[in-house]
Amino acid sequence: MESLQLAFQTAAHYNILPLTSGCNLRCLFCSHRQNPPGVETWYLPPLKLDHIETLLDFLDGSRKIVIGESATRLIEGEPLTHPDFLAILTRVRQRFPGTRVEITTNGTLLTPDLARAMADLGPLEINLSLNSASPEGRLKLMGDTKPAPALEAPLTLHQAGIPYHGSLVACPWLVGWQDVRETVLHLARSGARTVRIFLPGYTRLAPPELRFPGELRQQLAGELEELRSLTDIPLLLEPPFLPNLIPVIEGVIPGTPAAAVGLQRGDLVLEVDGRQPRCRVEAYRLASVPGRRRLLIGRRQRPGPGGYAGTPATRDGWQKNFFELQIGEEGSGLTFTWDFDPDLFIEVEKICRRHGAGRAVVLTSQLAAMIVEQALAALPLSLHVVATPSRFFGGSIGCAGLLTLADFRAAWQEQQGNGRSADLIILPAIAFDYRGRDLVGEHYLDLAELTNIPVELI
Numbered sequence: 001m002e003s004l005q006l007a008f009q010t011a012a013h014y015n016i017l018p019l020t021s022g023c024n025l026r027c028l029f030c031s032h033r034q035n036p037p038g039v040e041t042w043y044l045p046p047l048k049l050d051h052i053e054t055l056l057d058f059l060d061g062s063r064k065i066v067i068g069e070s071a072t073r074l075i076e077g078e079p080l081t082h083p084d085f086l087a088i089l090t091r092v093r094q095r096f097p098g099t100r101v102e103i104t105t106n107g108t109l110l111t112p113d114l115a116r117a118m119a120d121l122g123p124l125e126i127n128l129s130l131n132s133a134s135p136e137g138r139l140k141l142m143g144d145t146k147p148a149p150a151l152e153a154p155l156t157l158h159q160a161g162i163p164y165h166g167s168l169v170a171c172p173w174l175v176g177w178q179d180v181r182e183t184v185l186h187l188a189r190s191g192a193r194t195v196r197i198f199l200p201g202y203t204r205l206a207p208p209e210l211r212f213p214g215e216l217r218q219q220l221a222g223e224l225e226e227l228r229s230l231t232d233i234p235l236l237l238e239p240p241f242l243p244n245l246i247p248v249i250e251g252v253i254p255g256t257p258a259a260a261v262g263l264q265r266g267d268l269v270l271e272v273d274g275r276q277p278r279c280r281v282e283a284y285r286l287a288s289v290p291g292r293r294r295l296l297i298g299r300r301q302r303p304g305p306g307g308y309a310g311t312p313a314t315r316d317g318w319q320k321n322f323f324e325l326q327i328g329e330e331g332s333g334l335t336f337t338w339d340f341d342p343d344l345f346i347e348v349e350k351i352c353r354r355h356g357a358g359r360a361v362v363l364t365s366q367l368a369a370m371i372v373e374q375a376l377a378a379l380p381l382s383l384h385v386v387a388t389p390s391r392f393f394g395g396s397i398g399c400a401g402l403l404t405l406a407d408f409r410a411a412w413q414e415q416q417g418n419g420r421s422a423d424l425i426i427l428p429a430i431a432f433d434y435r436g437r438d439l440v441g442e443h444y445l446d447l448a449e450l451t452n453i454p455v456e457l458i
């Protein structure tokens with residue numbers, strides 16, 4: 001059974017424990033509802049306990065274990081619909097006593113009793129996909145006819161002492177701006193550590209009601225700026241659209257080491273223990289290492305309170321100061337927008353050297369192209385970054401995970417048409433599964449055969 005095989009690969013490669021593809025809701029924006037024909041996805045019925053037991057052998061207890069997410073072509077479902085959910089969680093905890101388990105849920109099946117039982121099986125971290133905090137909004141967006149448990153889920157988690165992050169797919173043209181605002185504030189005021197606000201994506205096959213206006217991102221960014229004056233919780237807009245790699249702090253989770261020393265949204269991380277982070281992700285990772293961390297922070301001088309007393313500002317109005325943070329297992333409390341995986345600096349260099357490449361072309365997504373170009377410009381290599389449009393999924397899709405080999409082929413042919421040559425083509429690994437196949441089953445090495453140029457994934 002291919003879906004079972006995929007479940008094992010998902011556990012081994014991504015440390016994800018898949019439980020079921022079943023879900024008790026029917027969200028308008030659910031990714032699997034808009035797939036063009038040819039996309040290979042697999043439905044996983046609720047897994048039997050003996051299969052789960054075997055899957056545990058494939059998990060790595062030294063890393064966070066994830067439940068309720070899909071990184072492969074397995075359709076993700078609602079994990080709490082699995083009839084043995086609590087027994088499975090108990091088994092995970094017995095097998096991996098101290099490992100953090102992250103669970104993504106829509107909250108509809110969360111009761112106070114279940115939350116208390118889950119709290120005893122910590123350390124847990126919940127991603128609560130609330131999407132709307134009004135019965136009307138939930139009915140329209142998610143087909144939720146019994147909204148009470150999900151509406152109470154934020155407080156249920158908070159009262160059980162389970163740390164959680166809230167999220168919503170923002171659809172103001174369907175439910176109104178007030179619904180979006182109230183959902184963000186409902187989460188923020190019910191103990192969420194952060195709230196992530198997702199811009200919905202739609203493919204070329206999406207129904208007309210999902211095709212949101214082009215200015216939505218800007219409008220959302222403006223709304224969030226206003227909402228930030230009403231809450232201290234980090235509000236994070238996704239997918240990110242970043243102009244640079246400057247490690248600016250996006251938000252600070254209240255009650256954490258970073259909050260205790262007074263770090264703020266907008267501060268720059270200039271150094272961590274004497275090391276200059278090259279991007280936001282690197283700043284996050286360096287500042288998250290348990291132990292005593294010393295951060296050099298830059299802050300734009302503000303009128304009134306907020307600057308550092310006694311620290312002179314530079315001529316352009318920046319003040320610098322050191323902060324000592326004692327970091328535990330919970331991390332620093334700093335949140336950053338994801339920009340670039342710093343491991344790729346070494347990876348790309350290694351791959352180019354191995355191939356002796358002098359003219360490598362990096363095909364990446366439209367969303368990531370600008371940031372990837374800036375990051376790779378720091379390497380002593382000749383690399384050309386190409387933004388690859390998603391022709392296959394179309395619509396508003398701009399992420400790398402939904403690009404297909406046909407998209408990369410078309411982007412490369414366009415480059416060739418413009419007279420570009422290359423001695424190495426680099427593609428984003430996230431577009432391919434563990435066997436190297438894209439979402440329609442084409443292998444990335446087919447591009448090497450077609451072009452006669454070596455192709456690598458990073």
Ligand code: SF4
Pocket residue numbers: 023024025026027029030031076077078106142
């Ligand atoms: S709750 Fe999640 S898995 Fe279920 S329909 Fe909605 S988006 Fe899809």
